[in-house]
Structures are given as structure tokens and as C-alpha cells.
Amino acid sequence: MAAVRWQFWLGLSFFLSVLVGTIGGGIWLYYLAMDANEVPLRKLVVQGELQYVSSDEVRSALTDTELGSFFSADVDGIRSSIEALPWVDRASVRKEWPDILKVFLVEQQPLAHWNVQQRPRALLNEQGEVFEADKDVLTKPLPYLSGPEHAVDETVAQFHKVQQLLELNGHWISSLQLSERFAVDVVLQSGIELRLGREGLLERVQRFIDLYPQIAAHRDSLIEYVDLRYDTGVAVSWRTAAKQPKES
Secondary structure, X not given: OHHHHHHHHHHHHHHHHHHHHHHHHXXXXXXXXXXXXXXXXXXXXXXXXXXXXXXXXXXXXXXXXXXXXXXXXXXXHHHHHHHOOOOEEEEXXXXXXXXXXXXXXXXXXXXXXXXXXXXXXXXXXXXXXXEEOOHHHOXXXXXXXXXXXXXXXXXXXXXHHHHHHHHHOOOOEEEEEEOOOOOEEEEEOOOOEEEEEOOOHHHHHHHHHHHHHHHHOOOHHHXXXXXXXXXXXXXXXXXOOOOOOOOO
């Protein structure tokens, strides 16, 4: 009988110990969580290959409400705010205990200016997407592309097609225009305009490349444009004295 009572009291004591421990642990976790909710995110770490976006810009884009504390910070909201910055292509955000917010950025990679007469801040990225941003931070000169707004993809495709062949032969595009009728006009960095038309662009570019040594024998700085919109041959317009570039 005594043994039964002893086992009863031992079991009861064990049960009460577990119960008290569970309640105490729950209370401790509750207050720990409450304290953690009061701990703000103090450190912002911005990572990525950055040329156009600074940590200060990222910080300025975030509100105190979005940041909050470690547990209450709205990661999706933070990412959306950062991706709204003009030079940010995409961002990933994560929290690191106890007070660090880490942001990894992928910047826009500019390919060209776009329709600058109508949209002075417009640029095209490497994916052929239009975005608007401050151009003062550009680190290199870019070609100027223009065309119908509904034909961005076609304009970029023609640029890549023509540029690739020209670059292989020592020529670079300064500007390319696609007309409403999808005719292509190119101005080279040397100032020579190539009138390519709508069809057989690569064949016409190759014709220019083949004939260029003969044309340039007259000194290429005197060439105003080369019209390649013919089945065979070209038409060349020469600069008048008034149009010739001044030598410095």
C-alpha cells in the first residue's frame, strides 16, 4: 500500500514539474518574442555589383513602418519598394538575426537610349525593356535607338543584327531609327549614315563593308550618307564644304 502511495506521489510530482516547466517555458518564450518584436533592424547590408544604386538610395526608399523589428518587418513590401527604384532590375531581401537586413540587388544593364525626343529619361536594358532613370550616372556612352513604341522588340532585334556585323568589321552604331514602315536608318560613330530600308539588311550592310575601302579612299569624313536601298550598288552623298566637320 505504501509503495502504491509512493508511486502516486512520485507520478504527481513529475506531472506537476512538467506542467510548471511547460507553463514557465511558454511564458519565457512569450516575453522573449515580445522583446524581439521591440528590437529594430539596425543594420542594412546592400550587396551586388553596383554602379548606379547606392546604399543611401536603398535606405531612403524604405519607410520605418516597412522596416519595423526583426519579426514584424515586411520583407515583400521592402523588396517591392526597392525594386521601384529606377536603376534596380530585381532584388532579394532576407533578415539575419538579430538586427540585420540584407539586400541583394541586380541593377538594370543599359543597352541604349530610347526615343529621347519624346522621352528624355528613357533607356533600354539588355532584355529590350524600357525603363526611365537618371542618365547622369551612366558610366559609358550608349547608342540612341528610336522607333514606334509598339515595336520596341523589333527595333532592338534589328540593332543587334546590324551591330554584330558592323562591329566585326570595325564600325559601331551611334544611332538607329526604325520607321513606322519598319525601314532602318543607321548612323555610325564616324558620322556616316547608312540607309538600309526594310529588306535584306545584312546583305546591304555587307555590301557597305565590301565597298567601304573604295568609298573611304575619298576620305570617309566627307561621306554624308550611303544609300543601300538598291538591288545592286549604292548611292553616296558627299558633304559640302559647309557640312564638313571642323578639324581641331
